[in-house]
Amino acid sequence: MRAFEATRRFFHTAAEHLDLNAQAREAMLMASREVRVQVSIERDDGSLATFVGFRVQHDNSRGPMKGGLRYHPEVNLDETRSLASLMTWKTAVVNLPYGGAKGGIGVDPRSLSQREMERLTRVFVDQIHDIVGPDTDIPAPDMGTDHRVMAWFRNQWEKYHGFNPAVITGKPVEEYGAKGREEATGRGVGTLTVKLTKRLGMKPEATSIAIQGFGNVGSHAAKFLSEAQFPVIAISDITGTYYRKEGLDIAAALHHKLQHPYGLLEGFTECEVLPTDALLTLPNVDILIPAALGGVITEKNAKQISAKAIIEAANGPVDPDADRILHDHGVTILPDILANAGGVTVSYFEWVQNRQHYRWTLDRVRQELDRTLSEAFEHVWQNAHERDLSLRTAAYMIGITRVRRASELAGLT
Ligand code: GLU
Secondary structure (H helix, E strand, O other): OOHHHHHHHHHHHHHHHOOOOHHHHHHHHOOOEEEEEEEEEEOOOOOEEEEEEEEEEEEOOOOOEEEEEEEEOOOOHHHHHHHHHHHHHHHHHOOOOOEEEEEEEEOOHHHOOHHHHHHHHHHHHHHHHHHOEOOOEEEEEOOOOOHHHHHHHHHHHHHHHOOOHHHOOOOOHHHOOOOOHHHHHHHHHHHHHHHHHHHOOOOHHHOOEEEEOOOHHHHHHHHHHHHOOOOEEEEEEOOEEEEOOOOOOHHHHHHHHHHOHHHOOOOOOOOEEEOHHHHHHOOOOOEEEEOOOOOOEOOOOHHHOOOOEEEOOOOOOEOHHHHHHHHHOOOEEEOHHHHOOHHHHHHHHHHHHHHHOOOOOHHHHHHHHHHHHHHHHHHHHHHHHHHOOOHHHHHHHHHHHHHHHHHHHOOOO
16 A cells, blocks of 8 residues: 555544534645655766755644655655645644655665765755755654764755754754654654553563564664563564563664664574574564554554554554554554654654744753653543554544644644
8 A cells, every 4th residue: 555545544643523514524634735856966986876855834824834854765745745634733732833745865875875865865855955944844864864964954944044953853963952852762662652552451570572673763762662672572674583582682782773774683592593484473472562654554564463562663654454453353552643653753853943942951851752642642542542543543533633723723624
């Protein structure tokens, strides 16, 4: 199923419960602006390489639009559109004063040198600089991009518009970045996993965890959860699934990641090594955390999943057909628009600090992150239980209601 179709279907399920008419639904689904640009660079060997870049700005009823930049070979307009609308519901669920956007370039960042990545980013900024800004649309890291890309982006944007670090978040800490931004998405996933397992009556020591993806999000979630005494029995990346029934040594895996090219786990020992796609359907997993690409759990593999709960650390990992099957099997799903909202929440803290020219301590960032996510979790949990809905439908209903209320107050409807 295509990515936007999946988000559309989740939206419609919630819209049904809200009695939204067809006209209102159409207006809320359609992106406000979609931009597609050519990104051509000179490679280090002097040859020319051309890529396609996107920025989709979905909605700004609640504030400036916000969302990451993804560098990945599968980036396309449909996926970017889907991810942009997820950002609108996500910022609304955690009640940040933002709308939603997303962008990216269809490129494999591993095929580029550092200098080529820099040129690519600068050319992309040349193409889109006039539609982004601290009060209009604020990019951030996503898959394939990091603090270095954010620093190049800011530097290039400021050549046109002057000093204004709040144009982008996820910057290096010493260059107007926020302490705790890098860990934030994974930490948020960990915090919410602890909350959910408490509600489900599961004890940390007796709750096994499998995490698909050991990038920024997966690795920080693994660290947080193993420190919270959960046995993390499996982790994976493109080189394989690393499995140990009694729980992996996550500190050792993190160390391995730091020492190896592209942070890959290849060569990590003292555990069984299985094929990459074995992770999702491993037996005896209590909590499954997909923290990689979207669309990985479909009706083809949903029935083989042993977990009692799924925490969507990635955006859109479970498609609507799989969602229904898992729901019928009693699997609790913590939806992406809540589960991975820690990243954009600390992005908001970064933006606030930039605008106030004031720096928060790491403790303050963590405390406010915890408070923001806890409030959102309680709100979604209460709504779901009062009306006997899934957590996803409850979260979408809260997001949609807030966006709709903002546009009503502005007098647009
Ligand atoms: N790319 C992240 C997300 O999907 C973070 C976005 C942001 O910080 O603006 O939520």
